[in-house]
Amino acid sequence: MFFTKDRNSINESSGIKISFRSSEISNNSSSSSLSDVNSFRSSDRSSYTSTEIDTFRSKNYTDNYALKSSKSNKNDTQAIAAIQPDLIARTVSPPSSAAAGSTIQLSYEIENQGNASAGYSYTKFYLSQDLSLGSEDIFLGDDYVDNILSGYYRSESTTLTIGNSVAAGSYYLVYQADGYNYVAESNENNNAVADVINITKPDLIVQNTSNPSSAAAGSSIQLNYQIKNQGNASAVVKNNFGVTGIAYNAKIMALKTGGSSPSDESINSQAVVKAIRYAVDNGANVINLSLGSSSPNSDEQSAIQYAASKGVFVVSAAGNDGGTAPIYPARYADQWGLAVGAAYYNKTLADFSNRAGTTPLTYVTAPGAYFEGDLDLVGEDGHQLIGIYSTLPGNKYGFEDGTSMAAPHVAGVIALMLSAKKGLSNAQVRQIVTTTAANSLA
CATH class of the missing domain: 2.60.40.10 (Immunoglobulins)
Known part of the structure; x- marks a missing residue:
């Protein structure tokens, strides 16, 4: 077919190949096609002496037509189309x-x-x-x-x-x-x-790996690597499985910042600095930092400033202590990037989320937990809530809560912004996000 x-x-x-032609009706030396019949007007009947039109309907589709010779019944010719x-x-x-x-x-x-x-x-x-x-x-x-x-x-x-x-x-x-x-x-x-x-499919490869040339048995080692999507689709969406990210076509550069295993959540500040600078130098547009410390770090501050100078935007989680001000590096949002607090489904600030503080900085909120109340799920700090459904280590999905879940929402929004309008400056991104957000402190 x-x-x-x-x-x-x-x-x-x-x-x-099929083509359609109207059947022809002959009468002695003259002939008329069915399409001709369809174009006759009732006021013209007296001008046609060789052929009398008994019935016709002006339509764009084939219908019943009957033609009868006025000269002789022997030469009557009739064409009837099936009604279907x-x-x-x-x-x-x-x-x-x-x-x-x-x-x-x-x-x-x-x-x-x-x-x-x-x-x-x-x-x-x-x-x-x-x-x-x-x-x-x-x-x-x-x-x-x-x-x-x-x-x-x-x-x-x-x-x-x-x-x-x-x-x-x-x-x-x-x-x-x-x-x-x-x-x-x-x-x-x-x-x-x-x-x-x-039809497209992703094609993931690991590249730009670095590791020590030797290590003692039982020791921890630092590994850096980049996951690149070589295919023409970076993430499957609307497939009735898992979740769909905010910027689901964005490419992900995963960089290790500490911990010896997925369950080890310790952060190495020098690894954070190296990861930021590596991401900036290797084509990243947005950096998400769902990590932090209560103490400032001049090297991290310098790395974030370096990112901003190269047009790379840094989004940092505000922290989950219920404090009056963000932790570091989110507190550097007074000069570069954005600090992100966590909100519930009803857009109220989550009880566990750190606030914006008294020092002016760029601060917005994003989903960090669904609800707090008398529920079966209990967070690590003892509060009861439903977290944000997302990816987990080991190719799994589950619920997690915190500003670390809120920050990637904002990073995804900024990725969409930059894909729509390339070349936005750090200051322009901060201004657009804070003026269009429902909850923000610019």
């Missing part, structure tokens, strides 16, 4: 690309161009690598379409999931009207149209 956007060139059974519906898919609007495992939204129209009403039907959807439907093509699903009167159409929309197993590449997304053949049509070979869609 061949598919093109020209619905009259689709033959779903043989692949042969004819469904076609039109005005399709698939996305130009989609990630394997994602869900896509489709809008389209089903038109009944026949001369009789059509009962309900289903539109079927496929991914095909050529212009022919076969057993090797990928069925994506179907969509219910209600009755359609002759000459009318219905606007439809549906969501479809691209399977995780679908290989990356270019496909034809096929829309097949009356996919289950519930409707007996005057033309069964013009139901399908197709448009191109590109």
